Amino acid sequence: MYTFSNRLKIASFILMAVGxxxxxxxxxxxxxxxxxxxxxxxxxxxxxxDAHAVVESHGDEMxxxDAHDASHDExxxxxxxxxxxxxxxxxxxxxxMIALGVLxxxxxxxxxxxxxxxxxFRVMEGITAYLVPGGIVVFVILAMSVAHMNHLFVWxxxxxxxxxxxxxxxxxxxxxxxxxxxxxxxxxxWILYREYSRKLSLAQDESNDDSxxxxxxxxxxxxxxxxxxxxxxxxxxxxxxxxxxWFSTLFGWYIFASMFVSGITVIAMVTIYLKSRGYLPDxxxxxxxxxxxxxxxxxxxxxxxxxxQFMLIWYxxxxxxxTYYVTRIADFNLPFFGMVAxxxxxxxxxxxxxxxxxxxxxxxxxxxxxxAGHYLDIFNAIMPATVGDQWFIxxxxxxxxxxxxxLFIFFVFRALTKAPLQPKRxxxxxxxxxxxx
Amino acid sequence: MASKVIHAFYNDDDVLMxxxxxxxxxxxxxxxxxCPFPVHGLDKAMGLAPTRIAITSFMYGCVGLTVAIVMMxxxxxxxxxxxxxxxxxxxxxxxxxxxxxxxxxLTVFFAAHLMVITFYLRSRLWPFKEAENPDVRTTDDHFLMxxxxxxxxxxxxxxxxxxxxxxxxxxEK
Numbered sequence: 001m002y003t004f005s006n007r008l009k010i011a012s013f014i015l016m017a018v019g020x021x022x023x024x025x026x027x028x029x030x031x032x033x034x035x036x037x038x039x040x041x042x043x044x045x046x047x048x049x050d051a052h053a054v055v056e057s058h059g060d061e062m063x064x065x066d067a068h069d070a071s072h073d074e075x076x077x078x079x080x081x082x083x084x085x086x087x088x089x090x091x092x093x094x095x096x097m098i099a100l101g102v103l104x105x106x107x108x109x110x111x112x113x114x115x116x117x118x119x120x121f122r123v124m125e126g127i128t129a130y131l132v133p134g135g136i137v138v139f140v141i142l143a144m145s146v147a148h149m150n151h152l153f154v155w156x157x158x159x160x161x162x163x164x165x166x167x168x169x170x171x172x173x174x175x176x177x178x179x180x181x182x183x184x185x186x187x188x189x190w191i192l193y194r195e196y197s198r199k200l201s202l203a204q205d206e207s208n209d210d211s212x213x214x215x216x217x218x219x220x221x222x223x224x225x226x227x228x229x230x231x232x233x234x235x236x237x238x239x240x241x242x243x244x245x246w247f248s249t250l251f252g253w254y255i256f257a258s259m260f261v262s263g264i265t266v267i268a269m270v271t272i273y274l275k276s277r278g279y280l281p282d283x284x285x286x287x288x289x290x291x292x293x294x295x296x297x298x299x300x301x302x303x304x305x306x307x308x309q310f311m312l313i314w315y316x317x318x319x320x321x322x323t324y325y326v327t328r329i330a331d332f333n334l335p336f337f338g339m340v341a342x343x344x345x346x347x348x349x350x351x352x353x354x355x356x357x358x359x360x361x362x363x364x365x366x367x368x369x370x371x372a373g374h375y376l377d378i379f380n381a382i383m384p385a386t387v388g389d390q391w392f393i394x395x396x397x398x399x400x401x402x403x404x405x406x407l408f409i410f411f412v413f414r415a416l417t418k419a420p421l422q423p424k425r426x427x428x429x430x431x432x433x434x435x436x437x
Numbered sequence: 438m439a440s441k442v443i444h445a446f447y448n449d450d451d452v453l454m455x456x457x458x459x460x461x462x463x464x465x466x467x468x469x470x471x472c473p474f475p476v477h478g479l480d481k482a483m484g485l486a487p488t489r490i491a492i493t494s495f496m497y498g499c500v501g502l503t504v505a506i507v508m509m510x511x512x513x514x515x516x517x518x519x520x521x522x523x524x525x526x527x528x529x530x531x532x533x534x535x536x537x538x539x540x541x542x543l544t545v546f547f548a549a550h551l552m553v554i555t556f557y558l559r560s561r562l563w564p565f566k567e568a569e570n571p572d573v574r575t576t577d578d579h580f581l582m583x584x585x586x587x588x589x590x591x592x593x594x595x596x597x598x599x600x601x602x603x604x605x606x607x608x609e610k
Contacts, residue, residue: 307534307537310534311534311535311537314534315534315535317523352495354491
């Protein structure tokens with residue numbers, strides 16, 4: 001049995017406390033009036049102020065008049081007000097998506113009857129324990145958006161929809177009630193599978209036959225069907241709909257790749273941590289090697305989807321699609337291309353060598369870069385539509401990351417204490433113990 | 438120089454593995470082992486050095502990537518930078534997404550093909566090459582261990598008989 005070390009518990013509480021502080025500062029610093037918003041931007045420094053002045057004088061020359069300036073200021077206010085919300089949402093979704101990615105990996109391992117991974121099932125089940133608290137947090141943020149407490153999703157603003165024929169056309173799908181019902185169905189389905197599969201997994205330890213195992217196999221296969229559909233729709237709802245004028249067909253896969261690789265990375269990191277503490281004596285370097293191969297392969301898969309989406313849109317350059325990338329390249333140049341380096345170049349070069357995949361600290365280092373890269377990925381997906389060129393990775397963003405990291409560590413490691421870390425009667429456990437690559 | 442070799446036949450890969458370990462432990466040099474199929478772990482038991490073919494493949498891939506970049510930079514950007522459908526041919530970087538599929542494919546092409554050719558060269562395989570197996574049964578259901586004799590014929594024979602060999606021949610080479 002694993003015991004939650006006090007140091008780690010205290011560390012998670014400190015992370016949460018510091019995070020709450022950062023989130024609080026973010027919300028306090030957000031402007032409530034147009035004047036405050038302008039003052040914040042003016043205080044940003046000379047370079048930015050000058051550029052802004054040029055744009056404004058340019059606007060005057062074009063004869064747009066005061067109405068345009070007023071709407072511009074209003075826009076700026078909304079962006080700055082969105083900052084703490086978007087920071088919270090990005091971090092909440094990022095950590096939730098890790099747990100969901102692990103759940104998908106777990107279901108695949110069960111459905112594929114993999115012989116190497118049963119030793120890691122309890123680790124995966126521990127990580128997916130975060131689905132419940134993480135899912136609730138994400139759902140509450142979404143419900144607050146529907147309740148007009150923020151401007152994360154413009155299509156939720158009736159004012160905007162009233163003047164936007166495109167959004168009116170999409171209102172059948174993008175309306176608050178249906179949005180929340182869908183979110184509840186997705187979360188309900190994922191959590192239901194997680195809890196039921198966990199129950200069967202624990203029951204298998206005590207049973208005299210393999211009926212629990214077989215049932216778990218069947219529900220895992222069924223869950224994967226549900227997961228593929230729900231995950232795809234979830235990505236349209238929770239991520240793509242911040243840009244309601246833009247759509248991409250492979251977006252669901254793209255978000256999936258991001259959560260899948262982050263999830264596998266976290267499995268590897270938690271496994272290495274537990275192993276280093278002596279809790280997983282039968283896990284050997286070959287298991288780590290396999291996880292690192294998955295990290296390597298799915299990183300390339302993510303890049304493939306990222307590039308396919310980018311290149312198709314860049315190549316055809318259709319105005320209604322390409323604005324998505326125009327704003328990202330103009331305002332988010334470093335995070336946008338930086339994440340490609342972090343999510344592709346780094347893992348490809350570091351994890352290509354077969355020997356490196358067995359070196360635990362190497363896997364941890366690469367894992368940290370991959371996780372940071374996929375945080376940036378979600379950051380790049382949400383921020384341009386919510387805060388635009390006012391983005392910054394400052395106190396609210398880092399505070400949110402720390403808070404959810406603390407929450408994640410607390411719930412994951414608490415769940416790990418609830419059951420023995422090694423399944424007893426899994427039919428593949430002997431094979432897994434002697435797994436050697 | 439005419440030298441004598443001893444050929445020990447086995448009909449099971451497990452027995453062969455044990456025999457290899459025993460012969461290695463007795464400090465005899467195994468010239469060669471002929472098998473009808475890959476025996477997992479045989480290279481480790483024989484103490485063969487790990488292959489470096491993956492490293493050559495990586496380097497060939499780098500060559501392929503370089504060829505693709507230099508070629509397209511010359512053709513599309515330097516030599517005749519036409520406006521084709523509004524694509525920005527001002528610099529390589531500006532038009533790079535369009536070149537990535539070719540960069541990728543050439544990397545894979547070079548890495549794969551040159552590695553295969555390296556494999557053929559290093560393992561001396563080519564059409565019309567004369568087959569080297571000392572006994573036709575080694576391609577079907579027998580395993581053969583070849584050890585050179587340095588005046589210790591009887592000792593070797595005893596050792597190999599002990600390891601479960603089904604047949605032992607001594608031939609001139």
